[in-house]
Amino acid sequence: MASQSKVRYDSYIQENQLKSSKRRDLIFEHILQIQGHFTVDNIYQEISKIDRGIGIATIYRTVKLLVASGVLTEQTFGEKKGWFEIADQKLEHHDHMICTSCGKIIEFHNKVIESNTYQIAKTHRFIIYSHKLEIFGLCNTCQKQ
Amino acid sequence: MASQSKVRYDSYIQENQLKSSKRRDLIFEHILQIQGHFTVDNIYQEISKIDRGIGIATIYRTVKLLVASGVLTEQTFGEKKGWFEIADQKLEHHDHMICTSCGKIIEFHNKVIESNTYQIAKTHRFIIYSHKLEIFGLCNTCQKQ
DNA sequence: TTTAATTTTGATAATAATTATCATTATTAA
DNA sequence: TTAATAATGATAATTATTATCAAAATTAAA
Ligand SMILES: [Zn+2]
Ligand SMILES: [Zn+2]
Ligand SMILES: [Zn+2]
Ligand SMILES: [Zn+2]
Numbered sequence: 001m002a003s004q005s006k007v008r009y010d011s012y013i014q015e016n017q018l019k020s021s022k023r024r025d026l027i028f029e030h031i032l033q034i035q036g037h038f039t040v041d042n043i044y045q046e047i048s049k050i051d052r053g054i055g056i057a058t059i060y061r062t063v064k065l066l067v068a069s070g071v072l073t074e075q076t077f078g079e080k081k082g083w084f085e086i087a088d089q090k091l092e093h094h095d096h097m098i099c100t101s102c103g104k105i106i107e108f109h110n111k112v113i114e115s116n117t118y119q120i121a122k123t124h125r126f127i128i129y130s131h132k133l134e135i136f137g138l139c140n141t142c143q144k145q
Numbered sequence: 146m147a148s149q150s151k152v153r154y155d156s157y158i159q160e161n162q163l164k165s166s167k168r169r170d171l172i173f174e175h176i177l178q179i180q181g182h183f184t185v186d187n188i189y190q191e192i193s194k195i196d197r198g199i200g201i202a203t204i205y206r207t208v209k210l211l212v213a214s215g216v217l218t219e220q221t222f223g224e225k226k227g228w229f230e231i232a233d234q235k236l237e238h239h240d241h242m243i244c245t246s247c248g249k250i251i252e253f254h255n256k257v258i259e260s261n262t263y264q265i266a267k268t269h270r271f272i273i274y275s276h277k278l279e280i281f282g283l284c285n286t287c288q289k290q
Numbered sequence: 291t292t293t294a295a296t297t298t299t300g301a302t303a304a305t306a307a308t309t310a311t312c313a314t315t316a317t318t319a320a
Numbered sequence: 321t322t323a324a325t326a327a328t329g330a331t332a333a334t335t336a337t338t339a340t341c342a343a344a345a346t347t348a349a350a
Contacts, residue, residue: 018326023327057330061328080226097269120242124253126285127288129245131280135275136275137272162296167345202300203299205338225335226335
């Protein structure tokens with residue numbers, strides 16, 4: 001649901017007494033349409049076609065705001081740059097398998113891993129804010145080549 | 146055991162017909178003494194005290210060689226820079242809990258998570274090269290403050 | 291032990307991703 | 321309309337890393 005993201009976005013702006021802006025709204029709306037994972041530069045390239053004159057700094061600022069408000073989550077996928085995606089809408093968290101040959105990303109959810117993650121944190125009296133499991137290797141297609 | 150790292154280091158140099166060097170050996174020996182996680186800059190600062198005149202490029206080159214030879218593994222811990230540590234010596238893999246308040250890193254190993262990680266990869270016909278689970282949150286000490 | 295081929299090195303330039311700065315413009319509430 | 325404040329684009333600065341290249345070190349052969 002896009003509405004949950006909208007609530008988070010609006011609430012964040014309200015709670016931090018920010019002003020509204022055309023361009024921030026445009027970036028937010030555009031990001032909601034994206035499926036999958038993207039970088040700041042990805043969105044900059046795409047939005048530049050619609051809104052010439054937009055600066056990349058505004059994309060950085062907005063993406064940061066969207067992460068802070070819980071609309072997006074950030075990953076690195078083993079690289080030293082940010083990869084973003086819409087945050088999970090339900091209670092269900094998902095993790096990633098990244099093919100080091102073609103870059104393909106496979107998403108998965110595993111209840112046993114989830115519960116054990118929470119269990120081990122509890123053992124160490126650690127409060128979880130977030131967690132990510134990344135599996136690197138070869139996807140089925142790349143194995144055959 | 147330091148010897149397993151030594152074998153990997155020596156083998157890598159031999160197999161790639163590299164020449165030996167005082168400074169690379171010094172960096173390798175120094176890194177073996179380190180316990181825990183470190184950055185390139187950490188080692189550069191430390192080794193500079195012993196070996197004035199060493200260049201940071203040599204540290205970068207050597208650390209990259211040590212990762213390629215299996216002596217070290219690289220992590221990001223949610224940051225956009227490399228964190229390194231001696232690779233696990235036994236079959237047992239370990240993961241990390243990172244306190245976002247004080248930076249403390251807690252290591253753990255969980256057999257159930259491990260086996261489910263391999264199981265889910267198998268389901269997707271994915272060959273695992275490596276995997277990492279990072280848990281971000283508050284350590285026990287920081288919760289009390 | 292000289293020589294010659296090749297690797298390693300340090301200094302530094304280049305690159306990539308991101309954040310900071312700052313003058314201008316936009317938004318908002320009075 | 322105005323006054324206060326936030327948002328913006330251009331661009332400088334920062335951080336982590338890699339690339340370049342001439343000089344020094346290593347190695348095996350002569
Ligand atoms: Zn692939
Ligand atoms: Zn995902
Ligand atoms: Zn802590
Ligand atoms: Zn560790």
